[in-house]
Amino acid sequence: MLINLLKRLWLIMRTPSSAAMGFILLLGFSGGIIFWGGFNIGMELTNSEEFCGGCHAPIVAEIQETIHYSNRSGVRAICSDCHVPHNWTDKIIRKVQASKELVAFALGTINTQEKFEARRSHLANREWLRMKKNDSQECRNCHQFKYMDFSEQGRRSVKQHSTALASGDKTCVDCHKGIAHRLPDMSGIEGW
Amino acid sequence: MKKRLIALCIATLITFTALPAMSVTQDLTSNNGGVRSLRGLVEISTTNKSEMLKRVPREQTLIDRNYVQQPPIIPHSTRGYYINLNVNKCLSCHSFKNAGEMDAPKISVTHFEARDGMMLSDVSPRRYFCLQCHVTQVAAKPLVKNTFQPVKSLQ
Numbered sequence: 576m577l578i579n580l581l582k583r584l585w586l587i588m589r590t591p592s593s594a595a596m597g598f599i600l601l602l603g604f605s606g607g608i609i610f611w612g613g614f615n616i617g618m619e620l621t622n623s624e625e626f627c628g629g630c631h632a633p634i635v636a637e638i639q640e641t642i643h644y645s646n647r648s649g650v651r652a653i654c655s656d657c658h659v660p661h662n663w664t665d666k667i668i669r670k671v672q673a674s675k676e677l678v679a680f681a682l683g684t685i686n687t688q689e690k691f692e693a694r695r696s697h698l699a700n701r702e703w704l705r706m707k708k709n710d711s712q713e714c715r716n717c718h719q720f721k722y723m724d725f726s727e728q729g730r731r732s733v734k735q736h737s738t739a740l741a742s743g744d745k746t747c748v749d750c751h752k753g754i755a756h757r758l759p760d761m762s763g764i765e766g767w
Numbered sequence: 768m769k770k771r772l773i774a775l776c777i778a779t780l781i782t783f784t785a786l787p788a789m790s791v792t793q794d795l796t797s798n799n800g801g802v803r804s805l806r807g808l809v810e811i812s813t814t815n816k817s818e819m820l821k822r823v824p825r826e827q828t829l830i831d832r833n834y835v836q837q838p839p840i841i842p843h844s845t846r847g848y849y850i851n852l853n854v855n856k857c858l859s860c861h862s863f864k865n866a867g868e869m870d871a872p873k874i875s876v877t878h879f880e881a882r883d884g885m886m887l888s889d890v891s892p893r894r895y896f897c898l899q900c901h902v903t904q905v906a907a908k909p910l911v912k913n914t915f916q917p918v919k920s921l922q
Contacts, residue, residue: 641847642846729825729826730826731869734870753849757849757851758849758853759854760852760853760854761859766865767854767859767865
């Protein structure tokens, strides 16, 4: 029975179709558009602020006090701008890693403010480490060192940026911590 | 029956005469008598127009004290600086440990003194909240004319 079915399927796959070449190409292209497009739409949906806020509501609210949410020119960053790599392969890697976070969601690891506060340090340190490893790539997607005008920066900024940042000794996140969220307990963190 | 009706009438009369009288006294207490205060010519009972928020000038240098005990004024913006159980943003530059590297004025050792006069090895909890005494200097004109003169030693 099953063997027969497989045989028939094999036959269908082997024999050239009687449908026109154009029709088959059309099927192929439209199928490609639907699947690839759908995949990317799904990807974009999981990058939206509403999606993140579904589980991380309190931390999404925290950004509203910072310059990355409200500022003079109205340019702003959303969660995924900093927490999801923009480069395609890196993005897929991060998205697959994020499937682990679904387990945490199911277990309710940070489903109350208290649980979240207890874990804030762990979560923050993990994200800082990630940013340090990729040389703060997500910062640099917008803040490009090459186009920084030191004459427009403050005295203290120029001092740090023209030395430690320029030489590559330090990366953005080494100094700029807590720029979109409140900080965890900083005792023992370098520079604090 | 009649008595009850009369009592009801008197009660209504009292309520209607008393109500306006009460509102009159309210007006009287909120009347500022035409005196122009710092909040303008606005009755206390009404909300006055708020001032524009003052901006913090960039590139300010150290601001001299006007009297010896004055907590030094902050010459930079402190927007988004958190001072809580987890973190004290001010001390990330002004602490004994970081002041040298950050080229920032060091916190005075007087801040290490606890209530009972004992010297601690770090900032005393009663001096932890910097903005309680130190404030940011904004670009604002004095509200009233001030003739205060610092002592000779500070002039």
